Amino acid sequence: MLQPSFHIREIPIYGDVILSPMDGYSDLPFRSVCRTLGSAMSYTEFVNVDELQGRHGGSRRTQQKLVFDPAERPISFQIYGHDVDRIVRTAVRLQELQPDIIDINMGCYVKNISERGAGAGMLRFPDRVAQLFSTLARELQVPVTAKMRIGWDDNQRNYLEIAQIVAGCGASALAVHGRTRAQAYKGAADWDAIAEIRQQLHIPVLGNGDVRTPADIRRMQQHTGCAAVLIGRGAIGNPWIFQHKAAESVNTAEKIALVRRHLALNQQFYGAAAGLVLFRKHVAHYLQHTARGESLRLALLTCEHTADFEALIESLGSAQPVAVPA
């Protein structure tokens, strides 16, 4: 029988490569594509607990972020906020939607989030982190996990302190993006810091940052000993990374079939018009490494009709260019 790679509390995780949460990208359609290709579980895009307050429970966009397909399970809802009571109350209520896990974002670097003490801003308040995780561990039925950066800036790389608090206060796994909040995406992710955290903790540590190729997956695992690797940007346009394939090695027929499937899922989820428009940001990435992608890019990015879009995609596989709609 297939053995789980690791557990998040009692939840078995089959596989050790996972799509990282990405606002604007890791929605239900893209998560489903990645999960089918081998991502071992799903994280939602992050959701602001403040937006879930009130009678109507947030905007349509916020509510859409929490919709999932049962086939994605295990599914983790990722939330963020700065107020312990509000985060706890929201997390308790969100259990009604039956996620498997609730994850706390402690990595977002965006100014108006981190500077009010949410996202990576939480790293500056170890006492608040302790209070939050001990309360969540007590109040939630589902396991709670965290995703963190390694500190606020170069002078405050307090990752070991925070990691030990999170684990000691009852979290069941910890994902670590090896950059500080001040780095945003600059410089290289510090895999040594991830390895250090992994050596100190007795809960699964998920390594994250700069994994773009199958070789990177192995290097991250060997370097850090992490239970699983989270892949963000490297999966956009290349969900085959979850099959340990490089984008260059995926043949055109396979690419066309998947682009069509992803588009169909997008249109099912968002409706035909919005689904097509929202797909544009993905298609530019899918076209990389295709022989005729560059010449089709502009036409695809301005195309407004599904049939034209599909004809353009199909033409990636033919020697002759199709007539591009004006």
Ligand SMILES: Cc1cc2nc3c(=O)[nH]c(=O)nc-3n(C[C@H](O)[C@H](O)[C@H](O)COP(=O)(O)O)c2cc1C
């Ligand atoms: C467009 C975008 C949106 C992101 N949104 C989130 C998010 O909602 N929650 C989160 O924890 N991290 C978010 N991240 C960070 C990624 O999950 C990941 O930690 C980071 O991109 C580093 O991993 P990578 O080098 O594999 O991309 C986002 C990253 C990008 C590029």
